[in-house]
Amino acid sequence: MPEQRWRTGPETGRYLRPYAITGGRTRHSQHAFALITLVVARTAHLADAGHLEPEAAHILHLCRDRALAVAEIAALLDLPVSVVKVLCGDLLDASLILVQSPPGREDQPSVELIERVMDGIRQL
Amino acid sequence: MNSEPVMPTALKILIAGGFGVGKTTMVGSVSEVPPLETEERMTEASLGVDDLAGVEGKASTTVAMDFGRITIAPELVLYLFGTPGQDRFWFMWDDLAMGALGAVVLADTRRLQASFASIDFFEERGIPFAVGINCFHGRRDCTPEQVSAAMDLDPATPVVLCDVRDRASSKHVLLSVLEAARARASARLASAGGGH
Numbered sequence: 001m002p003e004q005r006w007r008t009g010p011e012t013g014r015y016l017r018p019y020a021i022t023g024g025r026t027r028h029s030q031h032a033f034a035l036i037t038l039v040v041a042r043t044a045h046l047a048d049a050g051h052l053e054p055e056a057a058h059i060l061h062l063c064r065d066r067a068l069a070v071a072e073i074a075a076l077l078d079l080p081v082s083v084v085k086v087l088c089g090d091l092l093d094a095s096l097i098l099v100q101s102p103p104g105r106e107d108q109p110s111v112e113l114i115e116r117v118m119d120g121i122r123q124l
Numbered sequence: 125m126n127s128e129p130v131m132p133t134a135l136k137i138l139i140a141g142g143f144g145v146g147k148t149t150m151v152g153s154v155s156e157v158p159p160l161e162t163e164e165r166m167t168e169a170s171l172g173v174d175d176l177a178g179v180e181g182k183a184s185t186t187v188a189m190d191f192g193r194i195t196i197a198p199e200l201v202l203y204l205f206g207t208p209g210q211d212r213f214w215f216m217w218d219d220l221a222m223g224a225l226g227a228v229v230l231a232d233t234r235r236l237q238a239s240f241a242s243i244d245f246f247e248e249r250g251i252p253f254a255v256g257i258n259c260f261h262g263r264r265d266c267t268p269e270q271v272s273a274a275m276d277l278d279p280a281t282p283v284v285l286c287d288v289r290d291r292a293s294s295k296h297v298l299l300s301v302l303e304a305a306r307a308r309a310s311a312r313l314a315s316a317g318g319g320h
Contacts, residue, residue, distance in 0.1 A: 034222040035164075035189075036134040036203050067132050069203060071191055075160035082164060100131040102223025109135070109225055111313065114306045117135065117225065120196030121298050124154060124291065 018083045021055050026082055028089030035081060038067040038100040039088055055079065056087050060096060067100070135223045136203040137301060140245070141230030142238025146258045147206035148190040150230065150288035154295060155192020155204060163188045164216050187216060204298075217249075226252040226301040230288065233257055233266050236274060243275060252308050254282040254300040260289060280307070 019026060041063040052060070059073055074084040091097045103109065139147045151159045165186045190206040207220060227246050231239040239255070246253040257271055268283035277283065282300040286293040
């Protein structure tokens with residue numbers, strides 16, 4: 001396992017254990033998630049979810065009625081962000097979630113979008 | 125299909141600065157949920173494969189992030205991410221920059237140098253930012269102009285005195301960042317339109 005090259009000292013177990021959930025994977029082979037990629041469970045497909053690992057089932061439960069960012073899921077499950085990204089990749093492969101990526105760096109925000117956010121903050 | 129929920133778009137504003145300067149306090153003063161905490165670790169997923177050779181055997185880097193959320197509209201969510209001000213979070217830069225409208229650099233006049241790394245970071249990458257001088261200790265012993273000069277900032281970079289425990293004050297800092305971002309977007313529009 002590649003992680004073992006990185007590990008020293010008493011935190012080893014704490015570090016390795018989360019990746020046991022992903023079968024040792026630290027990244028998903030096909031899908032790239034960002035901290036603020038939004039995830040929503042596809043409720044119509046939840047009947048297919050019976051075989052899931054507890055952590056993956058927990059993600060579906062959290063995202064059943066609302067969109068949550070990958071970082072929010074990681075915080076609520078107390079797992080590293082990279083582990084949640086792998087789990088979400090598997091859920092996406094299984095068509096159990098919908099995802100929305102944030103705009104990329106080349107996709108510069110428009111004046112209109114920035115002003116919408118400004119209006120929202122003024123109303124807080 | 126009616127059963128599929130509408131997917132909102134997520135954006136973010138980064139809140140950077142030295143240790144203990146008030147990043148988490150600022151997130152908490154405007155977030156609609158109590159600040160959440162998560163961490164990202166440097167793994168080979170964070171690096172190019174070619175970069176791995178020199179890193180073998182070294183201790184891992186973990187970056188803890190506090191963040192909060194503001195629902196602007198059902199289809200638009202803004203996240204506020206408190207990030208460490210040091211260069212040790214370079215490895216997750218691409219992810220931090222995704223969807224970032226701009227950044228706040230929080231500073232304390234007693235330790236301005238603690239903010240220099242963050243300022244360099246955003247200047248080098250062309251990210252619009254504003255400097256918030258957190259006066260939580262009650263002393264407003266400098267002017268924004270003095271801070272701007274001391275930090276050798278571009279005159280267009282907003283500098284605001286603030287108390288991030290106060291929601292109105294934190295809102296003012298966020299609006300300053302967004303004004304800088306809007307100016308950047310307007311300039312881009314003008315230069316694109318004037319190209320012929």
